[in-house]
Amino acid sequence: MLEVRSLAIPDVKLVRTERFSDARGYFCETFRRSAFAEKGIPNDFIQDNQSCSEPVGTVRGLHFQRPPFAQAKLIRVLKGAILDVAVDLRRSSPTFGRHVSVKLDSESDEQLFVPKGFAHGFCTLQPQTMVFYKVDEVYSPAHDGGIHWADSDLAIEWPVKASEVRLSAKDRTLPNFDQLVSVFE
Numbered sequence: 001m002l003e004v005r006s007l008a009i010p011d012v013k014l015v016r017t018e019r020f021s022d023a024r025g026y027f028c029e030t031f032r033r034s035a036f037a038e039k040g041i042p043n044d045f046i047q048d049n050q051s052c053s054e055p056v057g058t059v060r061g062l063h064f065q066r067p068p069f070a071q072a073k074l075i076r077v078l079k080g081a082i083l084d085v086a087v088d089l090r091r092s093s094p095t096f097g098r099h100v101s102v103k104l105d106s107e108s109d110e111q112l113f114v115p116k117g118f119a120h121g122f123c124t125l126q127p128q129t130m131v132f133y134k135v136d137e138v139y140s141p142a143h144d145g146g147i148h149w150a151d152s153d154l155a156i157e158w159p160v161k162a163s164e165v166r167l168s169a170k171d172r173t174l175p176n177f178d179q180l181v182s183v184f185e
């Protein structure tokens, strides 16, 4: 049975799929387009991504792609655990600049749906954390954008100190939120 519930920013949704356990282990259907569409997630996901982060305290993000290559994402954890974060970049939204954060791990059968118009990032909570996510628009480096993970205006409470965080060179130099020219209406 697929369950979908809205988070504090209603367009961001937590999805729970059903796990069938037996003496061998378990089986779960992690995505079925028709079932997700019936529950308000009709997106046509056309690309799958997977990343593995070796050290605890790895932060990937905050990333987004600009229109017309803006991506909605469906994120789940294959191994380990993350604090997953979505930031509302839609200028017309009453929650513009606000974020939601949720812990996802490989045992909870939960996934996070992040619609277009949001920046997305996560911090790993365990070593060798593997994240798998579906996107509904292809990768377009020319439309790649981001916000610095520790932006003071966003005030995200990450579970890692700035002195210990593991970041890509690109993410270290991402602009602050107040430097973000209007991207999403």
Ligand SMILES: Cc1cn([C@H]2C[C@H](O)[C@@H](COP(=O)(O)OP(=O)(O)O[C@H]3O[C@H](C)C(=O)[C@H](O)[C@H]3O)O2)c(=O)[nH]c1=O
Pocket: 049, 051, 060, 061, 063, 064, 073, 120, 121, 122, 139, 168, 170
């Ligand atoms: C995203 C992406 C990247 N790449 C290549 C580009 C780089 O040579 C290499 C690593 O890319 P990057 O450092 O941007 O990977 P992450 O830091 O994990 O970025 C992702 O992390 C956060 C959490 C996200 O939500 C984004 O979807 C995505 O930006 O993979 C591709 O070939 N295709 C892709 O779709």
